[in-house]
Amino acid sequence: MGFFSYLRSIFRKIGISFQDLGSRYIENSTYLCSKFQNVMKMKNFTLILMSLLMVCCTKDDEAKAATVQEAGKTLVVYYSYTGNCQQIVESLTAQIQADVMRIEPADKTQKYEANNYAIGTQLLNAIKANPNDAASYPAIDPVSITDLSQYQNIIIVTPLWWSQMAAIMQTYLFNYGSQMADKHVALIVSSHSSGISGVVADAKRLVPDCTWMGDALWINASNHSNRTSLIQDWLPTLNFAGKQTTMSKMYITIDGQTQAVTLVDNQATKTLVEKLQQAPVTVTLNSSGGFEIWGALGFSLPTSNEQINAQPGDVILYNGSNICIFYGTNSWSYTRLGKIDGLSESELRTFLKAGESNITVTLSLSNTTGISNVRSNSERGVFYTLNGQRVENPNKGIFIRNGKKVIL
Numbered sequence: 001m002g003f004f005s006y007l008r009s010i011f012r013k014i015g016i017s018f019q020d021l022g023s024r025y026i027e028n029s030t031y032l033c034s035k036f037q038n039v040m041k042m043k044n045f046t047l048i049l050m051s052l053l054m055v056c057c058t059k060d061d062e063a064k065a066a067t068v069q070e071a072g073k074t075l076v077v078y079y080s081y082t083g084n085c086q087q088i089v090e091s092l093t094a095q096i097q098a099d100v101m102r103i104e105p106a107d108k109t110q111k112y113e114a115n116n117y118a119i120g121t122q123l124l125n126a127i128k129a130n131p132n133d134a135a136s137y138p139a140i141d142p143v144s145i146t147d148l149s150q151y152q153n154i155i156i157v158t159p160l161w162w163s164q165m166a167a168i169m170q171t172y173l174f175n176y177g178s179q180m181a182d183k184h185v186a187l188i189v190s191s192h193s194s195g196i197s198g199v200v201a202d203a204k205r206l207v208p209d210c211t212w213m214g215d216a217l218w219i220n221a222s223n224h225s226n227r228t229s230l231i232q233d234w235l236p237t238l239n240f241a242g243k244q245t246t247m248s249k250m251y252i253t254i255d256g257q258t259q260a261v262t263l264v265d266n267q268a269t270k271t272l273v274e275k276l277q278q279a280p281v282t283v284t285l286n287s288s289g290g291f292e293i294w295g296a297l298g299f300s301l302p303t304s305n306e307q308i309n310a311q312p313g314d315v316i317l318y319n320g321s322n323i324c325i326f327y328g329t330n331s332w333s334y335t336r337l338g339k340i341d342g343l344s345e346s347e348l349r350t351f352l353k354a355g356e357s358n359i360t361v362t363l364s365l366s367n368t369t370g371i372s373n374v375r376s377n378s379e380r381g382v383f384y385t386l387n388g389q390r391v392e393n394p395n396k397g398i399f400i401r402n403g404k405k406v407i408l
């Protein structure tokens with residue numbers, strides 16, 4: 001018998017229903033005591049009440065834990081005047097699942113760099129003179145996300161101006177920093193060459209009560225072109241709240257050309273990655289509808305279907321066992337798997353052989369021709385091409401077998 005059934009049976013014995021408990025006990029606890037005193041000693045009553053309280057607390061705590069676990073959403077907030085921070089955000093969001101919000105100044109005619117950066121200097125001096133006065137901060141456009149309660153992680157991406165945080169981002173944080181008090185917050189700063197300690201100090205002043213996730217990442221003119229790998233190395237140092245936010249990669253090979261796919265974090269991709277850890281998977285896909293190539297995977301993955309407006313580059317699971325790779329758009333109930341990195345729509349059409357049929361597509365976890373995957377393959381003796389495609393009856397050429405190159 002469960003604990004609640006047990007309690008119910010005791011209450012029934014003494015003539016109290018659970019409804020009774022809910023309504024009457026709160027209004028008048030002596031009512032209950034008098035009923036109980038008739039049948040059991042006060043000691044027992046206290047014991048039961050304590051147990052009941054413990055069960056309620058445990059249930060409540062479990063509910064809270066579940067909310068925290070399920071949440072873990074990340075928001076990337078950025079400002080960019082000359083485009084560097086925007087590029088940083090593009091590299092960042094290719095690697096993590098996040099919503100993105102760009103901050104815009106209300107006055108878009110300002111040339112912050114004019115007259116030896118005079119306007120930028122003026123704006124920063126005004127903030128420095130009166131940092132607690134809202135009037136010191138330059139006006140910004142209304143932001144698209146005003147309620148941050150759905151986010152647990154916030155990543156701020158900002159330019160450095162005169163060794164401080166760009167004034168426009170300071171306005172945003174002055175207005176919304178207090179909403180970040182219970183959040184995990186990280187900072188990426190882009191400068192030409194100046195060190196970022198002043199920007200970190202501004203961030204701490206404007207967002208005083210958050211939990212900072214690791215050290216700020218500094219990207220400057222000399223390493224901006226390496227931003228993807230800088231971010232890749234930095235992300236694991238962060239202590240993201242809630243569920244795992246970073247994503248992993250898969251590779252798609254068609255006709256000898258390999259493209260990386262950034263995977264989203266869900267049960268389908270976890271299962272797919274487990275499958276690909278054993279060996280690359282080669283499927284035959286066909287063009288359809290003028291927007292995708294698709295076909296059977298040959299196995300099923302867990303679904304979490306939702307209405308998705310698929311975009312060029314999206315890699316999607318359809319009906320649990322079909323993979324669709326998009327070069328156009330289509331709205332349907334799908335499970336998202338990931339997105340092909342960095343190809344334009346026309347490059348995607350070429351890569352995916354849009355319009356063609358019987359396209360051989362290999363999915364793998366290695367962009368180095370699948371050799372590492374073959375090594376871990378339990379089906380020893382199977383031949384693979386250098387592109388990781390399984391070959392049933394190999395003819396002449398170089399193949400991978402049991403993790404070693406062989407020439408037939």
Ligand SMILES: Cc1cc2nc3c(=O)[nH]c(=O)nc-3n(C[C@H](O)[C@H](O)[C@H](O)COP(=O)(O)O)c2cc1C
Pocket residue numbers: 079080081082083084085086112113117120121158159160161162163190191192193194195
């Ligand atoms: C008003 C202003 C002041 C700047 N001051 C500095 C500075 O003191 N040191 C530095 O290394 N870069 C400085 N920069 C350059 C920016 O920090 C750098 O170009 C950054 O990458 C710009 O990011 P964005 O392209 O996203 O706007 C300044 C830029 C502006 C517009």
